[in-house]
Amino acid sequence: MRQATVTINRDALQYNLNRVKQLAPKAKIVSMVKANAYGHGLENSLSALAQSDAFGVACLEEAIEIRQLGFNQPVTLIEGVFSEDEMQIVLDNHFECMIHHQQQLDWLRQYKTQYQEKKLKVWVKLNSGMNRLGFKFPEIINVIQSLKADGFECVLAMHFANADSDDHPMNEQQKQQFLQVREACAPILCSCCNSAAIIKWPELHFDYVRPGVMLYGASPFADRSVHDLDLKPVMTFSAEIIALNHIHTGEKVGYGSTVTAEKEMDIAIVSIGYGDGYPRAYVSPNTVVVNDQTVNLFGRVSMDMMSIDVTGLNASIGDAVELWGEQRLVDDVAKANGTIGYELLCRLSNRPVRIVK
Ligand SMILES: Cc1ncc(COP(=O)(O)O)c(C=O)c1O
Structure with a gap:
């Protein structure tokens, strides 16, 4: 059988959830499980994240x-409903809506009695400069005050555009705006921290934190690894060597013949490609791990295979190759491919076999 596997380590997921609890002991934890739990599989992930206070999708x-x-925990729809007919399903299932535009407010008001009877909270999104979703300042103050006057319990919510950056001026601007709205609408429940903000700004944890990528053992920061953050990689993506070729100086490898041997080389062909979700076009030297040794990719990644340089190693057909996991961090693979760990985790195809530990 072709070996291409994604192994999910639920102990690591649980460990990372406990790290969030240590970092934000007073806040409730809304574990973000959107996009199939960042590519980890919803079912596998929910059981490991069962101690979360709520989920976000x-x-x-x-x-x-x-x-x-x-799973019966509260669930927040972070983009709210997309049409009025979704409101009844929201109520039947006890979901909580984010409200970010006037039409959603109108829909909510039509279902006011049921929404309030079920004691569901309304999450109201502040657009403090990211300009994606939300009501702007100061309009949001009226929105929240009228919802409160109507008997709704609100959560003021906001998302940082640059929480991963230490010195971006938008961070202070967004924080100040959030605090201003919070004060104007007091008392109000508040939530503004994703993974990066949870780690950096304990003073902003408030009532609910919304960790995503850190739960899955990838880093929200370009310059701090998961090991630095005491988080554990949850996913191991692996394959195996299916062929070995000895090539001579001047020989080329792969589509486009983009690489040429400058010496005698041993090239291993690995059972993984972009059809499995491994990125094709790396922008800087990229590596995988074979028998605890880090080795370079050699030539283009194709749909089902890649080639790696195993010159001088004792590599054999059937040897396991770690594409990312504990030894080769997904964030480092992402850097070599000009992207972020989030994307690589989410865009795996269905083809690799899923294994849950
Ligand atoms: C509204 C909201 N909150 C929290 C998160 C979690 O972010 P992260 O994965 O960076 O922790 C996201 C992710 O995109 C989000 O959209």
């Missing part, structure tokens, strides 16, 4: 799956 379909899997 991007749409109704993802939220419904949580209920179908038997």
Whole structure:
């Protein structure tokens, strides 16, 4: 059988959730499980994240799956509903909506009695400069005050555009705006921290934190690894060597013949490619791990295979190759490919076999 596997380590997921609890002991934890739990598989991840206070997803379909899997924690739809007919499903399943535009407010008001009877909170999104979703300042103050006057319990929510950057001026601007709205709407529940903000700004944890990538053992920062942050990689993506070729000086490898041997080389062919979700075009030297040794990719990644330089190693057909995991961090693979760990985790295809530990 072709070996291409994604192994999910639920102990690591649980460990990372406990790290969030240590970092934000007073806040409730809304574990972000959107996009199939950042590519880790919703079912596998929910059981390891069962001690979360709530879950966060991007749409109704993802939220419904949580209920179908038997998890009854509160679920926040971070983009709210996309049409009025979704409101009844929200109520039937006890989901909580983010509200970020007037139409959603109108829809909510139509279902006011049921929403309030079920004691569901309304998450109201502040657009403090990211200019993606939300009401701007000071309009949001009126929105929240009228919701409160109508008997809704609100959570003021905001998302940082640059929490991963230490000195971006937008951070201070967004913080100040959030605090201003919080004061104007007091008393109000508050939530503004994703992974980077949880780690950097304990003073902003407030009532709910919303960790995503850190739960899965990838780093939100370009310059701090998961090891620096005391987090554990949850996913191991691996394959195996399916062929070995000895090539002579001047011979080329792979599509486009983009690489040429400058010496005698041993090239191993590995059972993984972009059809599995491994990125094709690396922008700087990229490596994998074979028998605890770090080795370079050699030539282009194709749909089902890649070639690696195992010159001088005792590599054999059948040897396991770690594409990312504990030894080769997904964030480092991402850097070599000009992207972020988040993207690599989310965009794996269905082809690799999933194994849950
Ligand atoms: C509203 C919101 N909160 C929290 C998160 C989690 O972010 P991270 O994965 O960086 O922790 C996201 C992710 O995109 C988000 O959109």
